[in-house]
Amino acid sequence: MRDVAHDGRDRSSEDYSSENSAGRTPADRGDPILQIDSVDLGYDELLVVSGVSLEVYGGELVGLVGGNGSGKSTILRAVSGMIQPRAGRILFGGRAVGKGSPHQMAEMGIAHVPMGRQLFPNMTVEQNLALGAYLPEPRKHRAGSLAHVYDLFPDLHGKRKVVAAALSGGQQQMIAIGRALMLRPKLLIMDEPSLGLAPRLVKEVMQAIRLVSQTGLPILLVEQNVKQVLQISDRTYVLENGKLVVEGPSKQLMGDEKIRRAYLGL
C-alpha cells in the first residue's frame, strides 16, 4: 500500500463552512478534537474514500451517514489506525494518528462502540463495565465512572449481576456504550449502534446517545439510519460512494428538500 503524506491538497475548514454550513463558526470552538483532512483511503488497488474532510469539535454530536459500501467503515478504520491514509491526514487532539492496534487507540483516549457491540457474553454487566476501565489511568477512577454509567442507564444497575448475553439487544447496546464511557475518553466513536435492533429499541438507544452527548463528550456517530441521526445530532455529514455529498447542521438538513426525498422518504 502506498503511504503518501500530506500532499498540499487540503482545504481549510473555513472554506467548507462558507460553502455550505451557514450556522457554523469553528473559530469560537477552538481546535477540533478530531480532524480528518481531505483523506484518500483504500485497500490495495481499490480506492474507497476520496477527498473526505470531517471535523468533530468539543461537545459536538456529529453524524456520519451513508448507505452500504459508502465508505463509513473505512473512515473508522483509518481513525483507529488500522489503515493509513494514502493522501491527507487524520489528527486526533492535534496529533497524527499512526498505524497501530486498536488497543493503542484506547490508550490515546478514543473509545469505540463497535458494530455488533462486541461484549464479553459470559461476564456480568458489571464485569463488562469494569473492564472498560482496564487501562491504568481510567482504572483509578473506576468506582466513580461506574456510578456515572449507572446514573445514565439506571436499567443496567438493576441487572449488574446478570451475564451480558441474557440482556435484550437495547440493553446490550447500553452496556457497550457504558463500557466505552468507563475509559473516560476524549472522543466517542459509535459504529451502527441501531443495527439489528427493533424500532422501539432504536429510539431508546438514540435517546441514550443524546444523553451521553449532553454530558459534553464529543461523539462521532456512524449510521445508516439517516432520520434518527438527523434528529439527535448537531451536524451531519452525508457520504455517497466514498465522497461527501452534503454536510451541515442537522436541523438545516432535515428541512432540505433533496435530503428529505433521497434519505428520509418524505
Place this chain on the structure above:
Amino acid sequence: MRIINFSHGDFVVIGMYTAIVLYTQLGWDPLLSLLVALPLGFLLGVVLERLILSRLVDVPEGSTLLATLGLSLVVQNTLMLSFGASPRSLNVAYGSATVNLGPMTLSVIQLVAGGIVLVVIAGLYLFLNYTERGQAVRATSQNRLGAELVGINTRSVHSLVFGVGVALSVAAGIILIPQLFVTPVITGPVFTLKAFVVTVLGGLGNVWGAIGGGLLLGVVEVLGAAYISFDYRDAYGLVAFLLILLLRPEGLFGRTVKRV
C-alpha cells in the same frame, strides 16, 4: 486463543526429561526442579507463541492445529536424538513410600502430585477471577475485538496464556516422572490425547469443565482397569468419551456460547 495445542503432551515429556537430567547430573529432587522449570517453561511458551502462533491469528482453526502438530514432531525427534528411544524413569528415595489412611493405602508421590494440582487449580482460579490481568485473559477469550477496544493488548495476553500452559505441562511432567516411564516419542501423544479428551469432555474453553472432565476420565480409567481388565486401561476413557460426545456434543459442562 481457541488454540488446540497438539504438542501439549510433548511439553509434559520435556518436563520429565528435565527432571531426569537435573536429578542425575545435579542430584536435584524433582520438587526442586519444579521451582526452576516453572519460569523456564513459561519463557519457552512465550517464545514459541511469539515465533509460531502469533503469526496465525485470524486464520482458519486448522492452521494452529497443524502448527502445534509440527511443533510436536520437532520436540519428539529432538528428544529422541538427545536421549535415545529407551524408556527412562526417575527413582527417588521416597518413590515407594506410602501412607495408611484407615483401609486405604496412598502413595506419597501421588499425594504430593494431588496437592500440587490443588494448589495450581486454586492459583488459576484466583488469577482468572480476582486479578486485572486474569479478567483481561477471560475478556480476550470471550471477545478479542471487544478486549482490544477497552485497551487490552490481546497479543500479549495470547503469549501469557500459552506460557502458562507450557509451564503447567512441564510441571506436570516433573511431578509425574517418579511414578512413570518416559520415551521421547510415545509418551507425549498419550498425554496430548488425554488432555484433548478432558477438554472436549468439559467443553472447550471451560476451566471448570476441564477439571471435571479430568476427574471423570481418571475415575473411568481406574475403575475399568480394576474391575474389567488392566490391559485396556487407556481404552475405557476413550469409550466413555465417545459415548458422552454422542449424547452431548457440546461436552459435559459445555455452554453453547452466544456471541453478543
